[in-house]
Amino acid sequence: MKLYKSLPLMFLGLILISGCVSNKKYTELQTTYAQLRERNQELSNKYQDSQRELSGVNSRVKSLEEQIASERSNVTALQDALNKCLKSSNQGNVNISKLVDEINSSNKYIKQLINAKNKSDSLNMVLTNNLTRSLSREELSDVDVQVLKGVVYISLSDNMLYKSGSYEISDKAGETLSKIAKIIKDYSGYDVLIEGNTDNVPIAQTNIRNNWDLSALRASSVVQALQTKYAVDPKRLTAGGRGEFNPIADNATAAGKSKNRRTQIIITPKLDQFMELIGKAPDQGTN
Structure with missing residues (x-):
């Protein structure tokens, strides 16, 4: 990042060293300088976004590690209880058998948590890499891909996706949507x-009554395009609008407004997969 921050200063230094220049040349240099400053700001913003993404991933990993540590602690406690039972002549074989079953159940659940964590991390990484590799440099300027807490977020700018002031899909969005649709169908x-x-x-x-209507209509347009043009199973799709109430930038500036006008494609494991894992958690209650 230090290199990008120093580029505008180096450029300004070249202007000063060069001495007198024509007004036209000076204007061109000023324009180039402004563009470099803007590019520098964009790179700084992307760096900050990456740091936030990394923080979210680390938080999720920490949460799973805490669950694993808790389950291992339960196993240790059950093992201690079993050892006490084995030393006591008054304990029956039924109680010992029950403790053994609970230990085995806890060990199995720990393995499920570890496998779920590894599978989720691997699938999200592969999905994201496949998508970003398939997009051209021009498409990447209008598409932002992030993975936060195991969920993939693909953010598309309205300039690329829709006709001006409309919720109709633009012609130039077709190629990008087709690549996203392929990823969706692969997973x-x-x-x-x-x-x-x-x-x-x-x-x-x-x-269109308000921004609620506009955001919902735009989401619906993308859903219908994925279904009708790219054969994505509609049972997997949900369309929703959040209007102006989920901003990611300050609406006080034109650049902020541009960032807030977006459509997100959010790809996440199905809810029943999470519920199935929760349902397999061992019962730690004692009778």
């Missing part, structure tokens, strides 16, 4: 939520 065990978001500027169209 059939995942549910997909399409979420529309807007800035805080009121919509001025007679057939």
Whole structure:
């Protein structure tokens, strides 16, 4: 990051060293300098986003590690109880057998947690890598891919995705959507939520009441395109609109408004997969 921060200063130094230049040349240099500053800011923002993503992933890993540690502690406690039972002549074989079953159940659950963590991390990494590799440099400027707490977020800019001031899909969005659809179909065990978001500027169209309507209509357009044009199973798709109430930047600036006008494709494991894992947790109660 230090290199990017120093580029505008180096550029300004070259201007000063070069001495007198024509007004046209000076204007061109000023424009280039402004572009470098803007690019530097973009890179700084991406670096900060990456740091936040890393923090989220570390938090999730820590949570799973705490669960694993807790289960191992339970195993130790059960083992101690079993040892006491073995030393006591008054304990019956039935109680000993029950403790052995509980120890085996806890060990099995620990393995399930570890496998679930490893599987989730691996699948999300492969999914993200496959998608980013398939996108061109131009597409990557309008598409942002992040993995937070085991969920993949694909954020698409409204300039690329929709016709101006509309919820209709633009022609240039077709190729990008086709690549995203392929990833979605490759990972059939995942549910997909399409979420529309807007800035805080009121919509001025007679057939759209407000930004709630606009965000929901845009999400619905993407869902229907994925279903009808790219054969994604509609049972896996959900369309939702959040209007202007889920901003990621300050609406006080044009750049902030541009970031807030986005559609997110959120890819996550199905809920029943999580519930199944929870249902397999061993019962630690004693009778």
